Amino acid sequence: MGYDAHFRVWRGDDHSGELQDFTVEVNEGEVVLDIIHRLQATQAPDLAVRWNCKAGKCGSCSAEVNGRPRLMCMTRMSTFTTDEVVTVTPMRTFPVIRDLVTDVSFNYQKAREIPSFTPPADLKPGEYRMQQRDVERSQEFRKCIECFLCQDVCHVVRDHEDNKNAFAGPRFLMRVAELEMHPLDAADRRDMAQDEFGLGYCNITKCCTEVCPENIKITDNALIPMKERVADRKYDPVVWLGNKLFRR
Numbered sequence: 001m002g003y004d005a006h007f008r009v010w011r012g013d014d015h016s017g018e019l020q021d022f023t024v025e026v027n028e029g030e031v032v033l034d035i036i037h038r039l040q041a042t043q044a045p046d047l048a049v050r051w052n053c054k055a056g057k058c059g060s061c062s063a064e065v066n067g068r069p070r071l072m073c074m075t076r077m078s079t080f081t082t083d084e085v086v087t088v089t090p091m092r093t094f095p096v097i098r099d100l101v102t103d104v105s106f107n108y109q110k111a112r113e114i115p116s117f118t119p120p121a122d123l124k125p126g127e128y129r130m131q132q133r134d135v136e137r138s139q140e141f142r143k144c145i146e147c148f149l150c151q152d153v154c155h156v157v158r159d160h161e162d163n164k165n166a167f168a169g170p171r172f173l174m175r176v177a178e179l180e181m182h183p184l185d186a187a188d189r190r191d192m193a194q195d196e197f198g199l200g201y202c203n204i205t206k207c208c209t210e211v212c213p214e215n216i217k218i219t220d221n222a223l224i225p226m227k228e229r230v231a232d233r234k235y236d237p238v239v240w241l242g243n244k245l246f247r248r
């Protein structure tokens with residue numbers, strides 16, 4: 001059964017903006033992105049929104065719905081009561097370009113800073129067999145659709161803009177962890193995780209894991225194992241002594 005919903009949508013640019021109220025038709029089976037599209041078609045033709053697949057796979061339609069980071073195309077209207085006000089705002093952690101569209105280039109910058117996969121130079125094709133659990137670990141991390149909702153929700157940058165230089169965020173610390181735990185990656189990623197990508201800023205709040213639409217266990221399977229690897233090295237007395245003797 002259709003009904004009229006009360007939507008509040010943020011309109012503006014990086015200088016100023018405000019929430020605008022709309023009364024808009026909702027039909028059975030629709031998602032928040034359908035309603036945003038209806039607003040574009042009927043009441044707000046210049047409303048800016050980024051989207052592409054409408055199937056939870058391209059990671060484009062990230063926004064905040066009633067304050068929670070969500071994919072608009074995967075947020076069913078049936079999760080709200082018919083008298084509930086549905087507020088849609090752009091991701092808070094990134095600068096607004098216009099309306100619901102944010103500038104997520106911070107994430108691409110961090111991606112570029114991570115040294116790529118580094119297999120041993122003398123390893124020839126067919127010379128190595130991967131263990132199934134190593135395959136599965138990479139496969140889990142590679143489900144990422146780069147929606148950046150985890151990056152948006154993490155308080156380290158959400159509440160502290162000035163941490164953006166020092167902290168790569170959960171999505172990219174997960175990438176560093178994936179490479180560090182890859183049996184064929186010869187680079188040592190532990191110092192870079194800590195010193196360049198800010199692993200120490202993460203205090204395991206797990207908000208990133210909670211919002212991930214791909215249900216990747218970012219904290220348990222990537223960030224905590226990475227922290228353990230960094231700590232092992234720091235507190236290993238042999239490593240410590242070696243560093244003292246040979247690194248000066």
Ligand code: SF4
Nearest residue numbers: 144145147148150212
């Ligand atoms: Fe989105 Fe999950 Fe990838 Fe983060 S890890 S960018 S929440 S799919």
Ligand code: F3S
Nearest residue numbers: 154202203205206208
């Ligand atoms: Fe942030 Fe996730 Fe750590 S939300 S604090 S990166 S567990």
Ligand code: FES
Nearest residue numbers: 053054059061073
């Ligand atoms: Fe592709 Fe929503 S439109 S994930």
